[in-house]
Amino acid sequence: MKYFAVTLASLLAASEAFTAHNFKPASLSKTSLDAVNVGIVGGGVVGGGICEILTKKSDYLTALCSDTIEVKSICVRDLDKPRDFEIPEGCSLTDKADDILNSDDIDVVVEVMGGTTIAKDVVFNALSNGKHVVTANKALIADCLAEIEDHLKKVNDGKSAEDSIQFNYEAAVCGGIPIINSLQSDFPGDDIDMIAGIINGCTNFMLTAMDRDGLSYEAALAEASKLGYAEADPTLDVGGFDARSKLKILMRLAYGIDVEESNIPCRGIQELTATDYDYAKSLGGTIKLLGVAQREEDGKVSGFVSPCYIAATDSLSSVNDATNAVEISSSNLQRTTYIGQGAGRYPTANSCVNDIVAIAKGDVNVSPFNPADDGAKFVQQYDSVFYLRLKYSDQVGITRQCGEICEKYGVSIHSILQNPRSSKKDDSFVIVTEEVSNTNMKKVVAELEGLDWVQGPAFWMPVLRPDWM
Ligand SMILES: NC(=O)c1ccc[n+]([C@@H]2O[C@H](COP(=O)([O-])OP(=O)(O)OC[C@H]3O[C@@H](n4cnc5c(N)ncnc54)[C@H](OP(=O)(O)O)[C@@H]3O)[C@@H](O)[C@H]2O)c1
Incomplete structure (x- = not known):
């Protein structure tokens, strides 16, 4: 009899639980009814931070989402490597991404392993297997944006919006700054005229160190690498390529175009010298590596990554160290600036x-x-x-020849500067133009570089919003 009583009680409890499950809203397209189960591919800087935040905020997130979020599995390359974060309770470690991708128990796959080969398989297979995807991988998105979009269309074909597989990538551009979300949700009734951003923390750190602290390029790069700001291959940072990948993604969101990355003019910071900072100071500003995109009224969209002169009065000029900033100019909102940490674990x-x-x-x-x-x-x-800097060996007729070549290509000269600091003799001078096209400017530079008094390659860069005009 006792046995029968216990069984009846558990049957009642089971029937209550069953009823509760059946009243879950249908929109929660998850494989598990009482938790959102997450599989993380990558247990490094970012993966570890995700685990720590989800554990620390577990109670609050459960209340916010009406469900628990549980990290069920983390995939790493080396199972024996010590981890600098606590593995969440009930979470297993694996070195096979398929354990996560093929698990019926996982709802969301978070790709934070990096790279564009295995990571691509992880993202595409996760979507094919009906998992939502979260990724921080800007290189992969910039590389495969159209393919990801096509694949998403395929996996969501025939599904209602609320059952659709989600692809979220906020961390891929400017790490902690919610710029993706903002471009997805804050501008549908607006027209974006221009995006100008400091979108690479490593180079902003280096340029700040060169300008404010007087460090050489080499010393600044060594310091940036020591502090973990540089990519494993720092050419991606100093050559402007990391910024270009991010600009491509921002251009898609802002202007609806998918630009081939290699078509975006890109110049890094390698040719900048202390002399350029001296000239920038005498002009009243500084130099930052910017990603800039703008749309004209006729629908033409241009974009470039380049060091740019910025006036001291410009808000971007005071964004220093590894901080990122994106400024959006639009018809309705006018100028909005997002500033914050573009990288780092948390x-x-x-x-x-x-x-x-x-x-x-x-x-x-x-x-x-x-x-x-x-x-x-x-x-x-x-x-x-x-701004165009030329190194020269002195001779008669230099300014006349500069004037003739500029005139030939319709480039008006605003001013010529020499010896920015009176105490310092320098063998360069700077031409500041009026507003001209980059294509005409390129022709001017090429012809000037062919003259016998010009020493080595010229350095030229755009001036963002000159305050003297
Ligand atoms: N770090 C940042 O501040 C930051 C900012 C924005 C975006 N991101 C992006 O976030 C992603 C991750 O960056 P991270 O800094 O976290 O990298 P990370 O510290 O190098 O971590 C990468 C993780 O992926 C694992 N992994 C790599 N290859 C693997 C493979 N073939 N199979 C299984 N696991 C593999 C590694 O395993 P082991 O630990 O065993 O080697 C490691 O745990 C990248 O796409 C990066 O561009 C990073």
């Missing part, structure tokens, strides 16, 4: 956690890259005021 993991939470809450975005705009067309030509 800022980057924070963005990934936000993406996971959005999925757990059932937020739906059927167009994560924003709709394409057939009326927009990418062009490599843009207009700007330019």
Whole structure:
């Protein structure tokens, strides 16, 4: 009899639990009914931060999402490597991504391993297997944006919006700054004229050290590497290529165009010298590596990555060290600036956690890259005021020849500067132009570089919003 009584009680409890499950909203397209289960591919800087935040905020996130978020599995390359974060309770470690991708128990796959080969398989297979994806991988997105978009269309074909597989990538551009989310949700009724951003922390750290602290280029790069700001291959940072990948993604979101990365004019910071900072100071500003994109009224969109002169009055000029900033100029909002940490464990993991939470809450975005705009067309030509530095060996007729060559290509000279600091003799001078096209400027530079008094290659860069005009 006792046995029978116990069985009846558990049957009643089971029937209550069953009823509760059946009243879960249908929009939670998850494989598990009482938790959002996460599999993380990559247990390094970002993966570890995600685990720490999810554990620390577990109670709050459960209340916010009406579900627990549980990290069920983490995939790493080396199972024996010590981890600098606590593995969450109930979470297993694996060195096979397939354990996560093929598990019926995983709802969300977080790709934070980096790279564009294995990571691509992880992301694509996760989507094919019906898992939501969160990634911090800008290189992969910049490389495969169109493919990801096509694949998402395929896996979501025939699904209602609320059942659609989500692809979230907030951490991929400017780590902790919520710029992706903002471009997805804050500008649908607006027209973005221009994006100008300090979107690479390593180079901003280096340029600040060179300008403010007087460090050489080499010393600044060594310090940036020591502090973990540089990519494993620092050419990606100093050559402007990391910034270009991010600019490509921002251009897609802002203007609806998918630009071939290699078509975006890109110049790094390697040719900058202390002399350029002296000249920038005498002009009243500084130099930053910027990613800039702008749209003209006729739908032409241009973009470039380059060191740029910025006036001291410009808000971007005071963004120093490894901090990132993106400034958006638009018709309705006018100028909006987003400033914050573009990298690092917690800022980057924070963005990934936000993406996971959005999925757990059932937020739906059927167009994560924003709709394409057939009326927009990418062009490599843009207009700007330019700064041009030439090293010379003294002789008669230098200014006349500069004037003649500039005139030949329709480039008006605003001013010529020499010896920015009276105490310091220098064998260079600087030409500041009026607003001209980059293509005409290129022709001027090429012809000047062919003259016998010009020593070595010239250095030239756009001037962002000159305050003397
Ligand atoms: N770090 C940042 O501040 C930051 C900022 C924005 C975006 N991101 C992006 O976030 C991603 C991750 O960056 P991270 O700094 O966290 O990198 P990380 O510290 O190098 O961590 C990478 C993790 O992936 C694992 N992994 C690599 N290859 C693997 C493979 N073939 N199979 C299984 N596991 C593998 C590694 O395992 P082991 O630990 O065993 O080697 C490691 O745990 C990258 O796409 C990066 O661009 C990073």
